[in-house]
Amino acid sequence: MSLAVFEQISLGFGKKTIVEGLDLRVAADDRIGLIGPNGSGKTSILRMLAAEQAADSGRLRLRRGLRLGYLPQDLAVASEQRLLAFVLASVEGRAELDRQIAECETELGRVEAEVKAGTRAEDELMDVAERISDLHERATHYDLHYTEHEASRILSGLGFATADFERPLPELSGGWKMRAVLAALLFQKPDLLLLDEPTNHLDLPSVTWFADFLRAHDRAFVLICHDREFMNEQIARVVSFEVEGVRQYAGDYDQYLRQRAEEEVVLENKAKNIAREREQAERFINRFRAQANKARSVQSRVKQLAKMETVETFSSRKVMRIKFPPSERASAEVVRVDGLEKRFGEHRVLADVNLTVKRGEKIGIIGVNGAGKTTLLRMVAGELPQSAGEITLGYGVRAGYYAQHHADTLHPADTLYATVAREKPDAPVSRIRGVLGAFLFSGDDVDKKVGVLSGGERSRVALARLLINPGNLLLMDEPTNHLDLDSSEALAESLESYDGTLVFVSHNRSFVRRLATRIWNVEAGKVDTYPGTLDEYMDSCRRRLVEGDSGKGDERAKPALKAAAVPRPEPRANREDDKARKQREHEARQARSQEKKLTSLVERLEQEIATLEAAQVERSGQLADPAVYADKTRSQTLIEKFRDAQKQLEQLQARWESALTELEKMRAAAGSA
Secondary structure (H helix, E strand, O other): OEEEEEEEEEEEEOOEEEEEEEEEEEEOOOEEEEEOOOOOOHHHHHHHHOOOOOOOEEEEEEOOOOOEEEEOOOOOOOOOOEHHHHHHHOOOOHHHHHHHHHHHHHHHHHHHHHHHOOOOOHHHHHHHHHHHHHHHHHHHHHHHHOOHHHHHHHHHHOOOOHHHHHOEHHHOOHHHHHHHHHHHHHHHOOOEEEEEOOOOOOOHHHHHHHHHHHHHOOOEEEEEOOOHHHHHHHOOEEEEEEOOEEEEEEOOHHHHHHHHHHHHHHHHHHHHHHHHHHHHHHHHHHHHOOOHHHHHHHHHHHHHHHHOOOOOOOOOOOOOOOOOOOOOOOOOEEEEEEEEEEEEOOEEEEEEEEEEEEOOOEEEEEOOOOOOHHHHHHHHHOOOOOOEEEEEEOOOOOEEEEOHHHHHHOOOOOEHHHHHHOOOOOOOHHHHHHHHHHOOOOHHHHHOEHHHOOHHHHHHHHHHHHHOOOOOEEEEEOOOOOOOHHHHHHHHHHHHHOOOEEEEEOOOHHHHHHHOOEEEEEEOOEEEEEOOOHHHHHHHHHHHHHHHHOOOOOOOOOOHHHHHOOOOOOOOOOHHHHHHHHHHHHHHHHHHHHHHHHHHHHHHHHHHHHHHHHHHHHHHHHHOOHHHHHOHHHHHHHHHHHHHHHHHHHHHHHHHHHHHHHHHHHHHHHHHO
């Protein structure tokens, strides 16, 4: 059964064609993922289905009585209701049913009094009673299918605490209002869900719960999402906006990629075969054109050539191609956080946080919304002062910061070129244009005003502004928000090859899994360095949310890992076991001592190298002065000192490299033990 049918739909904005002659059918059990770059028309498809956008031509047929649920990226919630009441009242028809019951009960009392007074017949009383009975039967149906328990379960899964259920909606932030609307849509169980980037305002635990919920959802949905893993888990059909038009593929996102790759090979081979046949026909015609006895054969080849089809080779849409420049060398310890605390008034967000970031690490910061992930990142970036404690950047560390709100702080009247050039005024024009080109802004695009860009385009400009002068420590807060799936994948690929240090916040599981070499889990005012993989962390979230479903999980900040970390009683060790244990402890102490010595040596060598490099810069400046060579003795002494220092510098650098390599091997061995 079809829920919606697009018949030769065409839509355009100005000179840009969004879709032309689109034929698309949405069945009752469809799980569709919309794929394509920002601005290609994905959201327009959802808006047409939701009757918020009219097509220029063609016809859209919706099944009679179809119940739709639409979650746009940007929404305004005008309701003054409390959270739980808002979700319960969102079911279509329930409010009207309650009104009718109240009216009928009032009428019943009036008719009953009139019957007793003898002014109304008893049959009229029975009619009103039957209407009330029917209404209560319908209300019972609602109560069975739309229970308060189910509404509470959905709200808890999306991250709301029980105490939030009675909060008025105006008290919630924009992101939490979006969650409230999503909860209402899931509670309504519509025939067709339209979801435009539903994970944008969710944290990792909520994304996990939502993924499980949607997998069990037995009704149709159309999904736009930049999280590759989420798409693969949910969809069974891809509708893709390609260069050649809207295409459809069976399967998930990875299967779509394989099919596109196979199409490329097939089309290229077909084009080569036809080109070879065309070349052979043309060669035959040119060779035998003047021979009368070959006239019939030549004419046959001419007709064959005219009928020969033209095969368009595979067309790939443009994708961001980002390449980070080599980073300047920094000290082995890039960031040290000691006793960090942050308060907002009486509310303490973080307390006694102690962390280190080593050169080359890629650290993913995860945790529930409101735990302090962004606050921590902003303090490390120097955008927010700490209430107590110290944050120390290592020698030679230069940080670049990308925040969620940076795309919104761009000046609307500035051109793209001016926006990026302001970050590095001495950069040549070719460099600025090259960076903008990497983010798909080429030609006259660089002269566009920021104010005319879409949200995704502004995010790309903000990333370009960072890339022009990235530093050797990148701090990124939800960098994939508002990027399309291809752009998110391209950003992850480029960050994999980034040779600096990366600390980032993200709810995008595929992004975190691909990049993070270590995880910081922010919960209950603390930051724990997570020793396991992201998958292990996600399993702990599932356990916690299962406890929440059984009524034990109101304290969402209590990590399931704490229970798992409680030492279990071990069997009594025999003498050999005790001896082996003491040997292991001795070896561990020796390893820690050696690591401490090597760390100290690396830091001391780095300091000596820095001091010597600074002296060499000064000597180099003196040697560049022609006046120095007027005094032969002075110039000769200076040259000898420069040469000696250069040799010493090379020796120190060799020792530093050797010590660092040994230290890293030791840490790697300790990590795998």
